[in-house]
Amino acid sequence: MSIVFWILSFLTVLGGLAAVTLRNTVHCALALTVAFAGLGMLYLQLDAQFAGFAQILVYIGAVAILVVFAILLTRGSDTPKDGIFSRTWFAGTAIAAAVFAVLGWAVIESVDALPHETAAPAVTVNQIGNALLGRYVLPLEIVALLLTAALVGAVMVAMHEKGESK
Amino acid sequence: MTPLGGYLLVAALLFAIGLGGALTRRNAILVLIGIELMLNAANLNLIAFWRYGPHPEALTGMMFAVFAIAVAAAEAAVGLGLVISIYRHARTTDLDEMNRMKG
Numbered sequence: 511m512s513i514v515f516w517i518l519s520f521l522t523v524l525g526g527l528a529a530v531t532l533r534n535t536v537h538c539a540l541a542l543t544v545a546f547a548g549l550g551m552l553y554l555q556l557d558a559q560f561a562g563f564a565q566i567l568v569y570i571g572a573v574a575i576l577v578v579f580a581i582l583l584t585r586g587s588d589t590p591k592d593g594i595f596s597r598t599w600f601a602g603t604a605i606a607a608a609v610f611a612v613l614g615w616a617v618i619e620s621v622d623a624l625p626h627e628t629a630a631p632a633v634t635v636n637q638i639g640n641a642l643l644g645r646y647v648l649p650l651e652i653v654a655l656l657l658t659a660a661l662v663g664a665v666m667v668a669m670h671e672k673g674e675s676k
Numbered sequence: 677m678t679p680l681g682g683y684l685l686v687a688a689l690l691f692a693i694g695l696g697g698a699l700t701r702r703n704a705i706l707v708l709i710g711i712e713l714m715l716n717a718a719n720l721n722l723i724a725f726w727r728y729g730p731h732p733e734a735l736t737g738m739m740f741a742v743f744a745i746a747v748a749a750a751e752a753a754v755g756l757g758l759v760i761s762i763y764r765h766a767r768t769t770d771l772d773e774m775n776r777m778k779g
Binding site: 515519522523526527530531538539542545546549556557558560561564568572573577579580594596597598602605606607609613614617624625626627630637638641656657660661663664665667668670 | 729749
């Protein structure tokens with residue numbers, strides 16, 4: 511296990527933890543960006559350059575900006591007077607802890623069966639492009655359709671209703 | 677600890693953090709942030725298994741992760757559009773106050 515992996519995982523987990531616990535919603539969005547960047551660098555560490563750069567482009571470039579826009583459009587940065595956690599926070603935390611306990615137990619129990627260090631796969635963008643337009647062309651087209659539908663749907667949902675004041 | 681085990685543990689921790697955030701926060705946008713974290717944790721698992729799996733040249737795990745990123749982007753756009761629409765209607769994004777199905 512390299513030191514870079516531990517630094518990046520620490521950064522990612524810290525960013526994720528801050529994103530769900532900070533009081534100010536804008537700070538949460540910034541912490542979320544840190545977590546996304548850490549994940550992108552973990553992908554690069556895993557020799558998945560294409561996925562790493564896609565992660566940085568899509569998540570930091572689009573999703574984080576979209577979250578900030580939504581926060582600013584909804585006055586979400588105001589801290590609510592009766593706390594940031596819902597009434598059922600204890601049950602939620604317990605469920606999350608139980609899920610982590612089960613997942614962590616499963617990983618640690620099976621760690622002997624997991625494959626060890628292997629040679630880095632030599633995957634070029636050329637191969638990825640060929641796979642996308644060859645073997646995976648149908649999923650690619652479906653994703654294109656889905657993105658178009660989501661774009662139109664998001665605009666329709668967020669559009670002002672007719673006859674609405676303001 | 678093998679490298680794959682480390683990545684799986686980090687992904688499990690990130691998934692639990694996202695789940696905890698989605699289940700405990702009051703603000704609808706923060707719930708969406710928690711869901712995004714869970715999707716990202718699953719992606720980290722896919723990429724790690726692709727990297728240490730027996731046939732990385734088949735690109736299966738990487739493609740799955742890239743498609744999951746695209747679907748997550750669509751989900752974020754529609755989800756945040758819904759939050760803005762609900763905010764315009766109810767003047768709040770507090771999920772504890774959204775307890776009616778009738779407008």
